[in-house]
Amino acid sequence: EAGVAQSPRYKIIEKRQSVAFWCNPISGHATLYWYQQILGQGPKLLIQFQNNGVVDDSQLPKDRFSAERLKGVDSTLKIQPAKLEDSAVYLCASSFLQGLDTQYFGPGTRLTVL
Amino acid sequence: AQSVTQLGSHVSVSEGALVLLRCNYSSSVPPYLFWYVQYPNQGLQLLLKYTSAATLVKGINGFEAEFKKSETSFHLTKPSAHMSDAAEYFCAVSDKRKAAGNKLTFGGGTRVLVKP
Numbered sequence: 001e002a003g004v005a006q007s008p009r010y011k012i013i014e015k016r017q018s019v020a021f022w023c024n025p026i027s028g029h030a031t032l033y034w035y036q037q038i039l040g041q042g043p044k045l046l047i048q049f050q051n052n053g054v055v056d057d058s059q060l061p062k063d064r065f066s067a068e069r070l071k072g073v074d075s076t077l078k079i080q081p082a083k084l085e086d087s088a089v090y091l092c093a094s095s096f097l098q099g100l101d102t103q104y105f106g107p108g109t110r111l112t113v114l
Numbered sequence: 115a116q117s118v119t120q121l122g123s124h125v126s127v128s129e130g131a132l133v134l135l136r137c138n139y140s141s142s143v144p145p146y147l148f149w150y151v152q153y154p155n156q157g158l159q160l161l162l163k164y165t166s167a168a169t170l171v172k173g174i175n176g177f178e179a180e181f182k183k184s185e186t187s188f189h190l191t192k193p194s195a196h197m198s199d200a201a202e203y204f205c206a207v208s209d210k211r212k213a214a215g216n217k218l219t220f221g222g223g224t225r226v227l228v229k230p
Contacts, residue, residue: 004157031216040123042204042220043158056217091157095216103218105150105157 002026004106006092012112018080021109025073025094031055033103034067034077035091043091049075079111087113116141116207118221126227133192135224137179137205140186145207147188148218149179152202161203164188175199200228 005024013019025032030051035043046065048055051072060067064083069075079086089108095101121136139145146165150158162173169181175198179190188205205221 040222042118042206042222043218044220045217048217093157101216102160102163103216105159107155107157 004092004094004104006090006106006109008109009107010110010112012114013082014114015084016081018078019082019111020079021077021090021092021111023075023077023092023106025075025092026104029094029096029104030072031095031097031101032069032075033093033095034075035093037089037091037108039088046077082111082113084113087111116145116209116219118205118207118219120203120205120221120224122224123222124225124227126229127195128229129197130194133177133190133195133199133226135190135203135205135226137188137190137221138186139188139205139207141207141209143209144183145209147179147181148206148208149173149177149188149190150204150206150220151175152204152223154201158204161190195226195228197228197230200226202226 032049034046037043046060047057047067049069052069067077089110091108092106093103095103117140119138148163149161152158162171164171164181172178177192202223202225204223206218
């Protein structure tokens with residue numbers, strides 16, 4: 001079974017530029033999560049989708065971050081404009097359902113904002 | 115609001131020695147509890163989870179954890195460390211209430227170094 005795929009794996013941009021990350025969850029997984037992991041910290045949930053609907057985006061900085069999952073499968077996370085403090089690893093995870101279903105994580109995208 | 119505290123950001127153990135990673139949680143109701151492991155340049159992998167069945171939970175790679183409600187703890191142990199256990203370990207909690215979905219709140223992580 002293929003795991004959660006993410007691209008790119010690494011991205012370096014300058015502040016005020018825009019950037020987009022892509023995630024392809026495990027086939028059949030209805031729930032998709034985006035986490036931000038700042039160096040030295042645990043992951044923090046940014047947004048959770050159930051199919052193509054948003055379940056929780058309470059910690060998403062909506063003035064600069066946006067995410068979509070138009071067809072209930074792949075998802076993109078965008079930052080525009082980026083700030084220095086956005087430097088982090090962005091992790092995508094998916095689970096079959098909500099509740100106690102195990103979340104499976106992708107390898108992440110490491111973003112460096114200069 | 116839920117929170118997780120992992121005592122010790124770095125732990126060094128000798129190969130063959132006991133591994134003990136500490137996790138304490140704060141929650142208005144007993145939550146579900148998880149331990150994840152993260153190897154360099156990889157995503158997080160579930161080691162084990164507590165879902166209010168047996169308080170002693172066995173996971174993969176010889177790890178186990180015990181839920182102690184009176185201590186609000188969920189410490190992770192492995193009797194004998196192996197070089198391949200070198201990684202970062204994260205404790206996480208999830209609210210039992212259905213309305214909370216499956217949101218995980220993570221601790222800050224503990225990096226384990228295994229010495230030969």
